[in-house]
Every structure is written in structure tokens, then in C-alpha cells.
Amino acid sequence: MATHLLVDGYNLVGSAGMAGSSGSGRLEATREALIRDLAGYRRRKGHAITVVFDGWQGGMGAEHREFQSGIEVVYSKRGERADQVIQRLARVFGKDCAVVSSDHEVVNAARGAGALVISAAEFRAKLHERPSSGPTLAFKELDRGEAEVVKRSKEKGGNPRKLPKSQRKRNHQLREF
Incomplete structure (x- = not known):
């Protein structure tokens, strides 16, 4: 079963229509909102979560990793797309991960690595669903x-x-x- 969730950050944000204006402050606020939502999801489900954002145009020379609210946040290095990082991580985790993305290139690579693929729209619905209070049938x-x-x-x-x-x-x- 998949235990590690790899999230294509900007793909999930873009599919939700949260991208809005391309201003730096707005983009930062959108990333923070996504990380907050993912942290809430992590508390409910208990899965390890890694969210990957593009840093290929304005990022640092090396890949940057940090932890925020229990979520591993990865910014790709300058010249490398987040898609490439997700594909690499999917090959590392293999069947022990699920990849959240609607990008065809990422989806095909993740399936090839044996990972479960969840579309951004499917995951967005799960991200915002409320936990049930009673037994479900x-x-x-x-x-x-x-x-x-x-x-x-x-x-x-x-x-x-x-x-x-x-x-x-x-x-x-x-x-x-």
C-alpha cells in the first residue's frame, strides 16, 4: 500500500484555480495555504507527504528541502523542473508511494515506477473532505x-x-x- 504522498504543488494549485495573479506575494500565500491544507490532511490520515515546487527559473543552485508543519517541502534547483524531481522520487519510492499530479509526463513516469497515481481533482476532493463522525458502511x-x-x-x-x-x-x- 502507498504510504508516502508525492504532491506536484503548482499542478495542484493550478487545477484548483488558486494560482490567481502571478505576483510574488500572492504566490507565496498560495503555497502557504496549500501547505496548511496538506498539514491538516496529514493529521487526519497519517501519511508522510512531500510537496514539490518549481524552482527552475528563479531557484537556488541546489535543491532546497525544508519541513513546514510536518510536510516536507522541496524546491527544485535552478534548471530542473518539479516534474523531474517528482519522477525521480517516484522511482525511489516505487510502489510505496502515491503521486498527486495531472501532468501526463509525471503520471506516466509514476505508473512506470509502480506508484499509485491520483489526479489533482481527485485529491483536491479528498483534501477538503471532512472526517466522518460515525461508522461508515x-x-x-x-x-x-x-x-x-x-x-x-x-x-x-x-x-x-x-x-x-x-x-x-x-x-x-x-x-x-
Whole structure:
């Protein structure tokens, strides 16, 4: 199971529409807000989290790492994109990590390394969900009325209302997050 979360910081911020103006102060405030949200998520779920931001245009000559509220924050070195750092970390952690990004290059590299991939939109929903106060029951999609009946040819066997095995496996992995 994935235990370490690698987050493409600006990808998550951009997908949320939080990027706003490109002013330095606004960008800093947006990064801080994301780190606060991630710290709250870490307290709820207990996963180790590394968020990576681009430093390739105005960053330092070397990669910079710091810890803020229990979150490891990595700024890529000048000339290196955050995507490259995330891909490298995904290869290091392999199946023991999940990568949060909607960037196709990062997603493909993470899958190749065996990491679970969570899109920025999926993770944003999990980031802001409130913890439930009571026991929850896991219902099948059919019980909630969400399943869509699909017409199948008569040659096919199996339950036509059941999700494909790959989708069931992914849903099971996402429940951890």
C-alpha cells in the first residue's frame, strides 16, 4: 500500500484555480495555504507527504528541502523542473508511494515506477473532505443508485453491473487516502 504522498504543488494549485495573479506575494500565500491544507490532511490520515515546487527559473543552485508543519517541502534547483524531481522520487519510492499530479509526463513516469497515481481533482476532493463522525458502511455502487446499466452482448459472461476488476482495485487503493 502507498504510504508516502508525492504532491506536484503548482499542478495542484493550478487545477484548483488558486494560482490567481502571478505576483510574488500572492504566490507565496498560495503555497502557504496549500501547505496548511496538506498539514491538516496529514493529521487526519497519517501519511508522510512531500510537496514539490518549481524552482527552475528563479531557484537556488541546489535543491532546497525544508519541513513546514510536518510536510516536507522541496524546491527544485535552478534548471530542473518539479516534474523531474517528482519522477525521480517516484522511482525511489516505487510502489510505496502515491503521486498527486495531472501532468501526463509525471503520471506516466509514476505508473512506470509502480506508484499509485491520483489526479489533482481527485485529491483536491479528498483534501477538503471532512472526517466522518460515525461508522461508515461501504455500499456497492448499485446500492447508491450510481451504477449505469450497460448493454452487453450475449457472449459476455459475468455480472454486467459490476465494475471492472482494475477499477475495483483502484477504488480500493483510493480508499486508503
